[in-house]
Each structure stands twice: as structure tokens, then as C-alpha cells.
Amino acid sequence: MIRGMEGTKSLLRSMWMVFMHSFHKRETVLYPEEKPKLPARWRGRIVLTRDPDGQERCVACYLCSSACPVGCIALQATEDETGRRYPEFFRINFSRCIFCGMCEEACPTNSIQLTPDFEMSEYNRQDLVYEKEHLLINGVGKYHDYNFYRVAGLAIGGKGKGEAENESPPEDVKGLSL
Amino acid sequence: MSGILWHLANVAGILGVLLTLAGGLIMVERRLLALWQDRYGPNRVGPFGLLQVAADMIKIFTKEDWTPPFADKPVFIIAPCIIMATVLMSFAVIPFGPTVGVADLDIGLLFFLGMSSLGVYSVALAGWASNNKYALLGGLRATAQMLSYEVFMALSLMGVVMLAGSFNLRTIVNAQQHLWFCVPQFLGLVVFTVAGIAETHRVPFDLPEAESELVAGFHSEYSGMKFGMFFVGEYLGITLISALIVTLFFGGWYGPFLPPLLWFALKTAVLICGFVLLRASMPRLRYDQLMSFGWKIMLPTALLNLLITGAVVVARHAS
Numbered sequence: 001m002i003r004g005m006e007g008t009k010s011l012l013r014s015m016w017m018v019f020m021h022s023f024h025k026r027e028t029v030l031y032p033e034e035k036p037k038l039p040a041r042w043r044g045r046i047v048l049t050r051d052p053d054g055q056e057r058c059v060a061c062y063l064c065s066s067a068c069p070v071g072c073i074a075l076q077a078t079e080d081e082t083g084r085r086y087p088e089f090f091r092i093n094f095s096r097c098i099f100c101g102m103c104e105e106a107c108p109t110n111s112i113q114l115t116p117d118f119e120m121s122e123y124n125r126q127d128l129v130y131e132k133e134h135l136l137i138n139g140v141g142k143y144h145d146y147n148f149y150r151v152a153g154l155a156i157g158g159k160g161k162g163e164a165e166n167e168s169p170p171e172d173v174k175g176l177s178l
Numbered sequence: 179m180s181g182i183l184w185h186l187a188n189v190a191g192i193l194g195v196l197l198t199l200a201g202g203l204i205m206v207e208r209r210l211l212a213l214w215q216d217r218y219g220p221n222r223v224g225p226f227g228l229l230q231v232a233a234d235m236i237k238i239f240t241k242e243d244w245t246p247p248f249a250d251k252p253v254f255i256i257a258p259c260i261i262m263a264t265v266l267m268s269f270a271v272i273p274f275g276p277t278v279g280v281a282d283l284d285i286g287l288l289f290f291l292g293m294s295s296l297g298v299y300s301v302a303l304a305g306w307a308s309n310n311k312y313a314l315l316g317g318l319r320a321t322a323q324m325l326s327y328e329v330f331m332a333l334s335l336m337g338v339v340m341l342a343g344s345f346n347l348r349t350i351v352n353a354q355q356h357l358w359f360c361v362p363q364f365l366g367l368v369v370f371t372v373a374g375i376a377e378t379h380r381v382p383f384d385l386p387e388a389e390s391e392l393v394a395g396f397h398s399e400y401s402g403m404k405f406g407m408f409f410v411g412e413y414l415g416i417t418l419i420s421a422l423i424v425t426l427f428f429g430g431w432y433g434p435f436l437p438p439l440l441w442f443a444l445k446t447a448v449l450i451c452g453f454v455l456l457r458a459s460m461p462r463l464r465y466d467q468l469m470s471f472g473w474k475i476m477l478p479t480a481l482l483n484l485l486i487t488g489a490v491v492v493a494r495h496a497s
Contacts, residue, residue, distance in 0.1 A: 018458050
């Protein structure tokens with residue numbers, strides 16, 4: 001009898017509590033009209049950035065494509081007349097991509113970056129394969145002043161040995177100074 | 179002549195309203211469940227998602243109406259018709275307003291009980307004809323459940339009959355002009371509500387169609403409009419039980435200010451929302467709990483109610 005009373009009480013109590021949810025705020029985000037709040041480091045659509053001088057940052061080192069766990073990045077390296085490496089083509093298959101951000105972590109030149117954009121649905125699966133012209137943006141992305149060739153010691157078109165930032169001129173090992 | 183026309187208008191109007199309501203209730207239930215789970219539910223098709231009903235209708239009518247080759251065909255097809263027919267027939271005796279209602283039977287209450295007994299055939303035959311072990315188990319459960327809950331469903335109503343002195347639903351409503359029967363017949367109301375939920379096999383008594391253990395119970399093998407008829411039958415059943423509770427315990431169409439028909443609709447709507455609230459907040463019982471609850475608690479309560487009411491009526495007559 002007492003158990004029955006307690007059971008009835010708890011049933012009525014849970015019904016009351018569920019009913020009070022009529023006055024709670026709804027959790028649903030009505031998506032197309034109302035955009036969700038994304039965290040600052042959201043990993044979305046992948047872009048290739050340029051350095052502050054407007055040159056491509058990518059040096060086609062293949063680290064991103066080998067770091068990619070699903071193998072959705074394909075590229076081919078080539079060189080211009082000054083010896084600067086760049087990708088001849090750069091292709092990301094976004095129907096495979098899992099947006100893990102491994103490519104961004106592997107990139108030595110801060111070229112490949114993930115952006116907080118997730119609205120990239122397509123009706124045709126082929127349209128999810130992005131070529132370099134779709135990936136490359138006219139901006140520096142998250143790193144505003146970084147220019148790989150300006151800090152690297154490599155001699156390249158217009159910049160000789162020892163002219164990089166924080167770099168002293170090369171030592172003449174056969175010289176007599178010291 | 180105008181009497182016949184009035185009758186025909188009555189029948190057509192009630193049928194039309196009920197069938198529309200059964201479709202609309204699907205959407206109402208989804209929106210209400212969503213409200214109580216802090217979601218929105220279907221709100222995209224048309225204003226407030228109202229056209230979702232139309233979309234559901236189009237979908238279920240254009241679905242392939244498939245009869246499995248291993249099923250017992252005639253029985254398989256007739257089973258969903260039975261539940262629709264019996265529930266719709268039961269509505270014939272319900273007095274919606276002082277002048278609205280199809281039939282004014284002197285044995286109205288007995289007619290309803292008879293129809294709900296016939297409804298058991300629907301689930302039993304559906305489970306049997308499907309030739310599927312889950313469907314059969316669901317059918318068995320449904321049959322046992324509906325048969326046992328019917329016993330005290332009828333008994334719980336006898337108190338109302340004693341007070342009103344009639345099986346005629348219109349007379350019962352008129353007897354509640356001054357005091358609704360939910361006060362003197364509170365036990366009867368509780369027992370009848372529980373039995374009604376079990377009769378329509380809704381949560382927490384939805385064991386015959388427990389999707390987590392029996393796939394979908396007796397209607398596992400049904401698709402297309404045949405499944406739709408079970409579905410509509412269930413929602414019509416909820417409406418029927420709510421309308422009956424209103425008629426028997428909450429004074430039917432009586433109420434101040436508003437027109438009688440509106441009062442009836444309002445009270446019924448509140449009770450239907452109550453059914454949905456139950457679904458939103460209750461877990462599903464175990465089958466042995468369901469059975470022992472019915473026979474060990476509800477049946478004695480109904481008998482007790484009968485005894486007390488009988489004693490009071492006799493004492494009042496004597497004095």
C-alpha cells in the first residue's frame with residue numbers, strides 16, 4: 001500500500017516535471033535561419049593560404065598528404081625558374097576528408113589551414129573534389145606575418161645565403177678572419 | 179425529411195471531423211512530445227508545420243502496400259479494417275452536444291464495451307495472420323492485455339451507470355448537470371483511465387508493440403495504408419477514450435459561457451494532451467507487472483468502487 005502510494009507520487013511528480021518543460025527554452029538551433037555558434041578553433045573547410053607578399057606558401061613537401069589518415073590529399077610538386085617549389089596541382093577530396101586537422105599540424109609553412117566553414121554540401125559527389133583554384137585563397141589565414149622563405153636559410157630568387165631574418169652572413173670557411 | 183437530412187449531416191460531419199482529427203493528431207503528438215523534450219518537432223512544412231499532416235498522408239498513400247507471401251491473406255487484410263470499423267462504430271453512441279450525435283442507444287455504454295471487445299480481434303488476427311513470431315508474440319500480448327483490462331473497464335463504469343440509472347450516454351451526461359461524476363466516481367475515473375490507456379495500448383501499456391523487444395509487435399509485417407489504418411485506429415482510439423472520459427466523468431458538453439460543442443471539444447483536447455504527456459513521461463512496464471497490476475490492484479479497486487457506490491445508492495433510496 002505504502003509502496004503503491006510512493007509509486008503514484010513519483011509517477012505524478014515525473015509527469016509534472018515533464019509538463020514543466022513546456023516553459024523551458026528549446027535546445028534546437030533552427031539552422032538555415034539561425035546559424036550555430038562555432039567554437040573559435042572549429043575545423044571546417046580546408047584552404048591554402050598565401051604569405052604576406054602574396055606568394056603561395058605551399059612548398060609541395062607532401063607532408064600533409066602523408067599525414068592525412070584517409071588519404072584525401074593529392075598533389076604534384078614542381079619548381080619555378082628561381083627554384084621555388086610549388087604544387088603543380090593540389091586536390092582535396094572532401095567526400096573523404098574527416099576534418100581531423102592533421103594536415104594543418106604537419107604543414108611546415110603554415111600553408112594549409114582549416115577554417116570555420118562547414119556549409120559545403122553538394123548535390124553531386126564529384127563537386128566535392130576541390131582543385132587548387134578552389135582551395136587557394138588571397139589571404140594569410142591565421143598567421144599574418146609568417147613568410148617561410150624569409151625565415152628559411154635557403155637561397156632563392158632575389159634572396160641570397162644569410163639574408164634571411166635573424167640570420168648572419170655565411171662564414172667563409174677558407175677566410176682568415178677570426 | 180429534414181430529420182433524415184440532419185441525421186445524414188450529423189454522420190458525415192462526425193466521420194469527417196474524426197478522420198481529419200486522427201491525421202492531425204499524429205502531428206499534434208509529435209509537436210507536443212517535442213515541446214516536452216525541448217525540441218521543435220515538425221515545423222517546416224507549411225505554417226507551424228501544419229501541412230506535415232498532408233505530407234504524411236501523401237507518403238502513406240503512395241507507399242507500396244505489400245502483403246507478405248507467407249501471410250494468411252484474407253485475415254491479414256481484414257485485421258486492420260476491424261480496428262478502424264469498431265472504433266468508428268463506437269463513436270456512434272457518443273453525444274457530442276445536446277443535438278449532435280449519431281445514435282441515441284439505450285444501451286450505449288454496452289455497445290461501446292462490445293465494440294472494444296471486438297477490437298481485440300483486430301490485434302489477435304493481425305498477429306496470427308502475419309505468420310511471424312514477433313507479430314504472434316505481440317498479438318498474444320495484446321489479446322491477453324486487452325481481455326484482462328476490459329474486465330475492470332466495464333466494472334469501473336457500473337458506478338456511473340448506478341448513479342445515472344441508465345446505460346444511455348445522453349442520460350448520463352444529463353445526470354451530471356449539477357455535479358460531474360469525476361467527484362463521486364473518482365476511483366471509477368482512475369480505473370477507467372488506466373484501462374482506457376491499456377485498451378488503446380499506449381505508453382506505459384504499449385507492450386504489444388514494444389519496438390525494442392518485438393520490432394513492432396502485431397503490426398511488424400504491415401506497410402502502406404494497412405499500417406496506416408492501425409495507426410489511425412490507435413489515434414481514433416485515444417480520441418474515443420478521451421471523449422468517453424469526458425462524457426462519463428466530466429459532464430460531457432456542460433460548461434458555462436461557451437457553446438456545448440466547443441466545451442466537449444475542449445475537454446477532449448485536454449485529455450488527449452494528457453495521453454501524450456503520459457507518453458512523454460512514462461517508461462514501459464514489464465509484462466508480468468502489467469498483468470499483476472491489472473488483476474491484483476485495478477480489479478479490486480473497481481470492485482471496491484462498485485461496492486461503495488452500490489451501498490450509497492441503496493442507502494439514499496432507503497432514506
